[in-house]
Amino acid sequence: MAEEDGELVGFIACGANRDEDAAPEAGEVRTLFVVYSHWRAGVGRALLAAGLDELRRLGYSEATVWSFADNARANEFYEANGFVRDGAERTEAAWAHILEVRYRRSL
Numbered sequence: 001m002a003e004e005d006g007e008l009v010g011f012i013a014c015g016a017n018r019d020e021d022a023a024p025e026a027g028e029v030r031t032l033f034v035v036y037s038h039w040r041a042g043v044g045r046a047l048l049a050a051g052l053d054e055l056r057r058l059g060y061s062e063a064t065v066w067s068f069a070d071n072a073r074a075n076e077f078y079e080a081n082g083f084v085r086d087g088a089e090r091t092e093a094a095w096a097h098i099l100e101v102r103y104r105r106s107l
Helices: 043-057 072-080
Strands: 002-004 007-016 026-034 062-068 084-090 100-106
Touching: 002 043, 007 043, 026 043, 062 072, 072 100
Parallel strands: 026 062
Antiparallel strands: 002 007, 007 026, 062 100, 084 100
């Protein structure tokens, strides 16, 4: 969780990988959110670093994250932080069947 002046400006959630094809060594970045006013201020990078450290602490050697295929800003962020698309795609009713792509990186 990231706060500024007592207000929440971002959060991350990481843990066991929920994908059916997940290897035991793969953890998952389940969500990463930063308030718009704090984009490009290092908050996302710091949260991601903390989340990846937590996955390492939990014994995982790689991490995955799902992102909307058309979310160029998020996808560039993940790629700049060492994630690469692994070819997996999905859609879910909860997200109006918007195409998601999976990214993966070593820890």
